[in-house]
Amino acid sequence: MSSPATFIPPERTLMGPGPSDVSPRVLNAMARPTLGHLDPLFIDLMDEIKSLLQYAFKTDNALTMPVSAPGSAGMEACFVNLVEPGDKVVVCINGVFGQRMVENVTRCGGQAITVEDAWGQQTSAQKVEDTLKAHPDTKILAFVHAETSTGVRNDAKQLCALARQYNCLSIVDAVTSLGGIEVDVDGWGVDAIYSGSQKCLSCVPGLSPVSFSPAAVEVIQNRKKPVQSWFLDMNLIVGYWGKGGKRAYHHTAPVNSLYALHESLLILHEEGLQNAWQRHQQGHEKLSAGLESLGIEFAVDPAYRLPQLNMVKIPDGVDDAKARQQLLNSFNLEIGAGLGELASKVWRIGLMGHACKDRNIDHCVASLAKVIR
């Protein structure tokens, strides 16, 4: 190790698939003095975080809280609590995160039945219905609302309705959707949902808001086998995050990161959900016009494009890695690479939360104009 020193990062503009730009309000909140995790003032803050998350998710679910770890752990929290060995889970795959769901089902001893669509296409509701019909003993339907790897919005409302129609629970990945497009947990009848702090909530990475319906809670409370993860066992976590009063110690909450999450949720609450969704849509339209002026084409059908994650084709003759490196080094601008089969074919331009604003869009279009020439 050469002599280590305090790390002073540059100020980037984060327009990749996340983390997104974090508001100075959130960074300041995080730097406030640490409280004990059982301090009465901190417990009041936990209650307020729960209420703000209920607002963001549009739910009255009592079991709504942030898992003390990144979105991948939020995903795992949903699967380890709801899936028991032998359970059938229908998983929709049209990108990286649907595939990861299959990994989760398998590691819980469940049986994953996959409904596959091409990366960049929407999940076919017809295929899902056919699969649920063919497997009437399916316990759970799991899908990704906003596929971060492709910029595709799956039709969460319709898929949740199918889950209910075929007597399944639903698990929804809302990592990239929450705060950027409509998420309506109670309206759609979602049973388990997880998100990430570092996308459209524009908080620092490291926390995963989750919410479970009363039906899901009943399933968790009546499991035959204990949840395989102690850290993610909702039967234990509920004693720590439960409403008011005496808390049972489970783990030490990430106190300062929760200050940050609280502040980011407060910003969302001040703006209002509808306004936040509208801002993302308007940013997307402005970015689209700018990209069109450069001759850069989208790789996703307009009917199901995510405003907050824009997957576009890399123009012919442009070197992917070199262009992104130039954006980072010359313009302090981060955009995302393609993943899997889309690597070096597409870019993913994020417009998430605090990063979705005119200044950033202008900077992105102007910088792209220079590197693709």
Added chain:
Amino acid sequence: MSSPATFIPPERTLMGPGPSDVSPRVLNAMARPTLGHLDPLFIDLMDEIKSLLQYAFKTDNALTMPVSAPGSAGMEACFVNLVEPGDKVVVCINGVFGQRMVENVTRCGGQAITVEDAWGQQTSAQKVEDTLKAHPDTKILAFVHAETSTGVRNDAKQLCALARQYNCLSIVDAVTSLGGIEVDVDGWGVDAIYSGSQKCLSCVPGLSPVSFSPAAVEVIQNRKKPVQSWFLDMNLIVGYWGKGGKRAYHHTAPVNSLYALHESLLILHEEGLQNAWQRHQQGHEKLSAGLESLGIEFAVDPAYRLPQLNMVKIPDGVDDAKARQQLLNSFNLEIGAGLGELASKVWRIGLMGHACKDRNIDHCVASLAKVIR
């Protein structure tokens, strides 16, 4: 929800079982602009964090990194990676965290054989040896180095030697020991160890440094059954935290919390391990003298008292909850309650990391003098 507002916490003095006081240097580091988790500058920082952790743990283990979640997840990372169904694990219990290890073994499908000593007593090396002799097919010996629930130091060097003698791997809980008393991973031959960011490292809570020996890595790579946790599977995480060059995306690292951990490890490196241990010992002696002057007695034998966590008897006639409440409300001072069978019988006074300094000790003794009268 009444109208939510920005949360401005008071500045407490944190002398409980953790989190401990966080240095302003660490809080400032955490508030710096977020970088993308695949940014080359951030990847360099990850490498430096690994080197600083190797210094703190006294190890050359290549697989040394922070798990992106609290100490409980670090514990789970050690068990889910090393324990397979049917494996025998000897677990030493003399407090809360030994018990939690048993939970982890069981949830991995392993068989826990317990060596129990009273809370407040040290683990008996003789009993451990007898147990290992009686169970020659034991795969792992697991124990807590510094029992946060009682303030007892177990003899890690001796227990690790027994593990080697009986051909076992060792799993060591160093949540409260790292940075406060000697931890010598390579010297003792530890195979898997986990700690927490919020104790003697005086970083914010939410991260768990871990280290695995080459022998442990070999066991993990040659498992019969995949690790049951996707999020904690070291076979995957190593691709993300592996040395230099190209990183395989696994999860989104908690970027700003890692800035904080880096700064706290830098502070430890500047001070030097020996000096940090000595400072904790001197603080403990000063606190002991102060408590003695108040007639407050220790509940742990001096031969194995932890300097950084002082378990003392609540004086006769003093109301536990009322006294701690008064310390918090009138003096902004947090000390810890007793857990389990020790509840309302003892207090736990932490002297961890940045909190272990003369100013705090004087304040603690002076405040206690007022509330026990």
